[in-house]
Amino acid sequence: MRQRKVKNEEERLEALSVCFIKNPEAQKGRWQEAFGNSKPIFIEIGCGKGQFLIDKAKHHPEINYIGVEGQGSVILRALEKVQSGELFNILFVNTYIRDIEDVFGPAELSGVYLNFSDPWPKERHAKRRLAHSSYLEGYKKVLKQGSTIEVKTDNDELFQFAVEEFKASGLEILEQTEDLHGSQLEARLITTEYEDKFREQGKPIFFCKSQT
Ligand SMILES: C[S@@+](CC[C@H](N)C(=O)[O-])C[C@H]1O[C@@H](n2cnc3c(N)ncnc32)[C@H](O)[C@@H]1O
Numbered sequence: 001m002r003q004r005k006v007k008n009e010e011e012r013l014e015a016l017s018v019c020f021i022k023n024p025e026a027q028k029g030r031w032q033e034a035f036g037n038s039k040p041i042f043i044e045i046g047c048g049k050g051q052f053l054i055d056k057a058k059h060h061p062e063i064n065y066i067g068v069e070g071q072g073s074v075i076l077r078a079l080e081k082v083q084s085g086e087l088f089n090i091l092f093v094n095t096y097i098r099d100i101e102d103v104f105g106p107a108e109l110s111g112v113y114l115n116f117s118d119p120w121p122k123e124r125h126a127k128r129r130l131a132h133s134s135y136l137e138g139y140k141k142v143l144k145q146g147s148t149i150e151v152k153t154d155n156d157e158l159f160q161f162a163v164e165e166f167k168a169s170g171l172e173i174l175e176q177t178e179d180l181h182g183s184q185l186e187a188r189l190i191t192t193e194y195e196d197k198f199r200e201q202g203k204p205i206f207f208c209k210s211q212t
Contacts, residue, residue: 010072019082024068024093029105034091035064040110040144043068045097045130046117050078052192053113057082057090059190063110064089068103070096100135104142112139112149116194119158131162136169143212150187150209152180154198159206171210180207 021027027034031041040063044053047067057065067090069075075094082090095103117130127134131151139149149171151162159178166173177183181199187207195205 019091020079021091021093024095024103031108039064042111044113048074048193050081054081055190057087061089067092068097100138100142107144109143110147115152115192119155131165133165133169140212147212148209153206154203163208166210173210175209177207180205
């Protein structure tokens with residue numbers, strides 16, 4: 001997803017610092033302190049402009065959320081939305097997750113959302129997919145036992161890959177559908193930007209929820 005460079009990006013991120021964690025590695029093992037409570041923490045890796053996570057935060061004050069996004073210009077949009085909404089249970093970090101253990105400590109999280117992750121269709125790039133087993137092994141370390149990992153995508157191949165990787169990594173599949181919005185699953189209720197876009201095009205949304 002290419003975005004035009006936002007003017008004075010760094011300065012604007014600074015100004016929105018209330019819900020922006022500048023140095024996420026320094027927060028490793030201390031995320032609960034950043035929220036000032038002991039509520040469970042769920043993260044979205046590649047949160048884009050934050051629609052999904054901000055909506056989640058509004059509907060679930062009993063949960064803390066962290067949006068992780070590699071592109072500064074994109075996360076800026078998310079931060080601007082929160083600022084006007086006065087939400088206290090959401091934080092954002094501007095980093096590309098490579099090794100999730102650089103940012104989160106053991107059993108620090110309760111859930112991971114992978115929504116419309118880059119599919120990396122070429123086989124030689126399979127290891128870059130956020131549902132690859134090497135990523136899953138990292139997620140399992142930073143998640144508490146019984147936590148969930150959820151995938152939404154419009155991409156059939158990525159979906160089948162994710163389900164196979166989940167199973168191979170010993171995760172239990174709790175929910176699985178190739179047409180989320182034709183189902184009664186709760187995950188259809190809060191949507192992402194990409195989900196809305198693909199639905200408008202009449203594409204089915206694939207969804208899977210697994211448990212550690
Ligand atoms: C296709 S967009 C989906 C955005 C949003 N989740 C949605 O569903 O509308 C994927 C986003 O993931 C981000 N991304 C990709 N790999 C990432 C990584 N390893 N860590 C953090 N962000 C990542 C990209 O910069 C991009 O903004």
